[in-house]
Amino acid sequence: MYNPQQQKELDHLARELLRRLAKSKPEADGEGEAAELAGSLSRVIRYNDWKYYVQSDPVLSDAEYDRLFTALKALEATHPEVIEADSPTQRVAGGLTRAFPPVSHLVPMLSLENSYNEQDLTEWDRRARESTGLGELEYCVEPKFDGAGISLVYEEDRLSRGATRGDGAVGEEITVNIRQIRAIPLAAKFSSFGIGQAEIRGEVMINKDIFKKFNEQRAAENLPPLANPRNAASGSLRMVDPREVGKRGLTAILYHLSFFQNLPGKPLHPTTHAGVLEMLRSLGFRSPAGDMKVVRGIQEVIACCREAEQRRDALPFEIDGMVIKVNDLALQEQMGMTSHHPRWAMAFKFRARQGTSKLRRVEFQVGRTGSVTPVAKIDPVPIGGVTVSSVSLFNEDVVKEKDLRIGDTVLVERAGDVIPYIVKPMVDLRDGTEKKIRFPRDCPVCGNELVRSPDESAWRCVNASCKAQVVERIVHFVSKDAMDIRSLGETNVKKFYDLGLLPDIPGIYSLDFDKLKELEGFGPRSLQNLRDAIDHSRTQPLHRLIYGLGIRYVGEATAKTLASAVHDIGDLEDWDVEKLTRLEDIGPKVAESVHRFFTNRDNLNMLKILKSSGVNSQSAQYKATGSGTLHGKTFLFTGTLSGMKRSEAEELVEAHGGKLLGNVSTHLNYLVAGEEAGSKLEKAKKIHSVIILDEAGFLKLIGEQKKGTHGG
Numbered sequence: 071m072y073n074p075q076q077q078k079e080l081d082h083l084a085r086e087l088l089r090r091l092a093k094s095k096p097e098a099d100g101e102g103e104a105a106e107l108a109g110s111l112s113r114v115i116r117y118n119d120w121k122y123y124v125q126s127d128p129v130l131s132d133a134e135y136d137r138l139f140t141a142l143k144a145l146e147a148t149h150p151e152v153i154e155a156d157s158p159t160q161r162v163a164g165g166l167t168r169a170f171p172p173v174s175h176l177v178p179m180l181s182l183e184n185s186y187n188e189q190d191l192t193e194w195d196r197r198a199r200e201s202t203g204l205g206e207l208e209y210c211v212e213p214k215f216d217g218a219g220i221s222l223v224y225e226e227d228r229l230s231r232g233a234t235r236g237d238g239a240v241g242e243e244i245t246v247n248i249r250q251i252r253a254i255p256l257a258a259k260f261s262s263f264g265i266g267q268a269e270i271r272g273e274v275m276i277n278k279d280i281f282k283k284f285n286e287q288r289a290a291e292n293l294p295p296l297a298n299p300r301n302a303a304s305g306s307l308r309m310v311d312p313r314e315v316g317k318r319g320l321t322a323i324l325y326h327l328s329f330f331q332n333l334p335g336k337p338l339h340p341t342t343h344a345g346v347l348e349m350l351r352s353l354g355f356r357s358p359a360g361d362m363k364v365v366r367g368i369q370e371v372i373a374c375c376r377e378a379e380q381r382r383d384a385l386p387f388e389i390d391g392m393v394i395k396v397n398d399l400a401l402q403e404q405m406g407m408t409s410h411h412p413r414w415a416m417a418f419k420f421r422a423r424q425g426t427s428k429l430r431r432v433e434f435q436v437g438r439t440g441s442v443t444p445v446a447k448i449d450p451v452p453i454g455g456v457t458v459s460s461v462s463l464f465n466e467d468v469v470k471e472k473d474l475r476i477g478d479t480v481l482v483e484r485a486g487d488v489i490p491y492i493v494k495p496m497v498d499l500r501d502g503t504e505k506k507i508r509f510p511r512d513c514p515v516c517g518n519e520l521v522r523s524p525d526e527s528a529w530r531c532v533n534a535s536c537k538a539q540v541v542e543r544i545v546h547f548v549s550k551d552a553m554d555i556r557s558l559g560e561t562n563v564k565k566f567y568d569l570g571l572l573p574d575i576p577g578i579y580s581l582d583f584d585k586l587k588e589l590e591g592f593g594p595r596s597l598q599n600l601r602d603a604i605d606h607s608r609t610q611p612l613h614r615l616i617y618g619l620g621i622r623y624v625g626e627a628t629a630k631t632l633a634s635a636v637h638d639i640g641d642l643e644d645w646d647v648e649k650l651t652r653l654e655d656i657g658p659k660v661a662e663s664v665h666r667f668f669t670n671r672d673n674l675n676m677l678k679i680l681k682s683s684g685v686n687s688q689s690a691q692y693k694a695t696g697s698g699t700l701h702g703k704t705f706l707f708t709g710t711l712s713g714m715k716r717s718e719a720e721e722l723v724e725a726h727g728g729k730l731l732g733n734v735s736t737h738l739n740y741l742v743a744g745e746e747a748g749s750k751l752e753k754a755k756k757i758h759s760v761i762i763l764d765e766a767g768f769l770k771l772i773g774e775q776k777k778g779t780h781g782g
C-alpha cells in the first residue's frame with residue numbers, strides 16, 4: 071500500500087503539519103491553498119489510519135492524530151468546497167439510521183463445509199484431486215476469523231456499499247456503519263488491477279483486549295456482559311448511531327473477491343487466492359496475506375492446522391479454525407459450488423471450547439453495589455484446558471430468558487479469555503424433575519429486603535453496611551486495576567473483616583499489624599509484603615483511587631477521564647451534574663452517580679481519612695509541582711487570544727489547579743488580556759493586587775509550571 075519511501079515522506083509531512091499547527095491555526099489564504107492543505111491533511115490522516123488500524127503500528131500519538139483531524143475538520147468547515155467524498159472526516163455521518171434496508175449480494179454469500187479431523191480433510195483432498203484430475207493440489211491455509219461476515223462493494227475505486235451477510239442472498243445495508251471502521255479504506259484503487267466494480271468479503275471483528283474492556287465497562291454499568299467478541303461485533307454493526315459504532319474499536323479483515331468487472335482491455339487481476347490476498351493488502355485493506363501459508367498436498371495442510379491450533383490464544387483476535395482454499399482461481403471456477411458451500415474450500419474447526427454439564431444449584435452473591443447476582447454451580451467440566459464449576463447468570467432476566475432450571479443439562483462455552491457462560495439448557499434432555507430457580511426477596515447476607523428499580527434488571531440490597539457490600543468494596547479497592555494491594559486478596563479481606571480488624575476501606579491504612587502477627591499463616595515475611603503493598607498503594611495515580619472507590623457506573627475509562635479533569639479528588643465535591651456531563655463520554659446517568667457519591671457525607675469522610683493516611687489524591691499533571699502550581703490562584707480572560715482559543719486557555723488554568731472568575735474584583739489574581747481588551751482591563755488596572763498578563767506572559771507562567779512538573 072505505502073512503500074517505505076512513501077511512508078517516510080508521509081511521516082515527514084505529518085511532522086511538518088503538526089509544527090505548522092502548533093504555530094498557528096491552519097489558516098489558508100486562497101481557495102487553492104485550502105484545497106492543498108486539506109489534501110495534505112487527508113493524505114496524512116488516511117496514511118495514519120492505515121498504520122494504526124491495518125498495520126497495528128501507530129506512528130503518531132493519539133493527541134497528535136486528533137490535532138490533525140480537528141484541523142482538517144476546521145478547514146473543511148470554513149472551506150466546504152474542498153471536502154472530498156473520501157475525506158477522513160466524511161466517515162462520520164450526521165444523524166441516526168432509521169432502518170437497514172435489505173440488499174441483494176452481487177453473488178450469494180455461501181457458507182463453508184466444516185471438517186473436524188484429519189480424516190475429513192484427507193477425504194476432501196481425495197475428492198478434490200479426483201474432480202480436477204491432478205495428483206497434488208496447491209492450497210492456501212488461513213485463519214477462520216470468528217467475527218461478523220460483511221460484503222463490500224467498490225465502484226470506480228470508491229466504497230459504495232457495505233452489507234451484513236443476512237441469509238446469504240439478501241443482507242442488510244449498513245454502509246454508514248461500515249464507514250466508521252477505519253481499517254476499511256473509503257477509496258481503494260481497484261482500477262490499477264483492471265477492476266471496475268468489485269465485491270469483497272470479510273469479517274468485522276473486535277480484538278480480545280478491546281472486548282474485555284468493553285465488558286468491564288458494561289459490568290460497571292450493571293449490564294450483563296456480551297458472550298463473545300463475535301456477538302459484540304455483529305451487534306455493533308447494527309447500532310443506529312454511527313458515531314457509537316466508531317467508538318467500538320471494530321476492525322475488519324477482508325479475504326475474498328467474490329465478484330469483479332473487468333475494465334475494458336485491462337485484465338490484470340490476480341489468478342491465485344494468495345494473489346487476491348496480496349492485492350487486497352496492497353490496496354490498503356487488512357487481509358490475511360501475512361497470516362496465510364501456501365502449501366502443497368493435504369499432509370502439509372494438516373500440519374499447518376495443528377500448529378495454528380496451538381497458537382490460537384496468542385492471536386489478538388478470536389479464530390475458531392482454519393480455512394483451506396484451492397489456490398488456483400481457475401481451478402476454483404472449475405470445481406464450482408453446491409447451493410451451500412464452494413467445493414474448493416473447507417473449514418477446519420478447532421476443538422470447541424464448549425462442554426455440557428448439570429446445573430446443580432444457584433447461589434446468590436451480593437456485590438459491592440448491593441446488586442444480587444445468581445451464580446450457577448455446575449458439575450465440574452473441562453473446557454479448553456480449564457475446569458469450570460461456577461458460571462455467572464448475571465441477573466433474573468437472563469435466567470428467565472434462557473428458561474434455566476435446576477437439574478438442567480446445560481451447554482457451557484468459554485471463548486478465549488472470556489468468562490464462561492451458559493449458552494442454553496438442553497431442553498430435550500429434561501425428564502420433568504427440573505425445578506424452577508427461585509430468586510430471594512431478602513438479602514442472602516444481611517436479610518434486608520431487596521429492591522428492584524423499574525429501569526434495572528438487578529435486585530439490590532440497599533443496606534450500605536451489609537457485610538457483603540463492605541467486603542466487596544474493600545476487595546474492589548485493593549484489586550489489581552485499582553490500588554493493587556495484592557497480598558490483601560478476597561480471602562484475607564474476609565478474614566480480617568470477620569475478626570474486626572478491617573471494618574472498611576480506610577481501615578487498610580490503620581491495620582493493627584501486632585494483631586495480624588498473632589494470626590495463623592502470617593509470618594514476618596508475608597506481613598512485610600503486605601506492609602510494602604499498602605505503602606506502595608499510597609502513591610498510586612489518582613485514576614486508580616477513583617476507580618477503586620467503586621462508584622456506580624465508573625469503570626477504568628471514566629475514572630481516567632475524571633482524574634485528568636481535576637487537580638485534586640476533592641475538586642469533584644464542587645462539580646455539579648451539568649459540569650460533569652461536559653466531560654467526554656460522561657452521560658447524565660454516570661454524572662448523576664458521581665455527583666451523588668461526592669455529595670454523600672460518609673464518602674467525603676472516607677476520602678478525608680484516606681488523604682490523612684497519605685493516600686495520593688492529586689492528579690499526576692500537578693502532583694510534582696508542589697507549591698509552584700496555580701492552585702488557589704484566580705484567572706480571568708478578556709479580549710481575543712491569538713495562539714489558542716479562550717476555552718483552551720481556560721482549560722490550561724484549570725489543569726494547573728487555578729480557578730476561573732467571571733468578573734474583575736479584588737478576588738482576582740490574574741487578568742489575561744488579549745487583543746482589543748476593553749472595560750475589564752481598565753477596571754483591573756485600578757486594582758493594585760491584580761496582575762495583568764498578555765498572552766505571552768500567560769504562556770510563560772504556564773510554561774514555568776510545566777518545568778516545575780518535570781523538575782519534581
Ligand code: IVH
Binds near residue numbers: 212213273325326
Ligand atoms: S471464505 C465462498 N475465508 O466463515 C467462501 N470465510 O462458516 C467464502 N469466515 O461465511 C468464505 N474466516 O463468514 C472464508 N478466512 C475465511 C473466513 C471465512 C471466516 C466466515 C465466513 C463464512 C463463514 C462460514
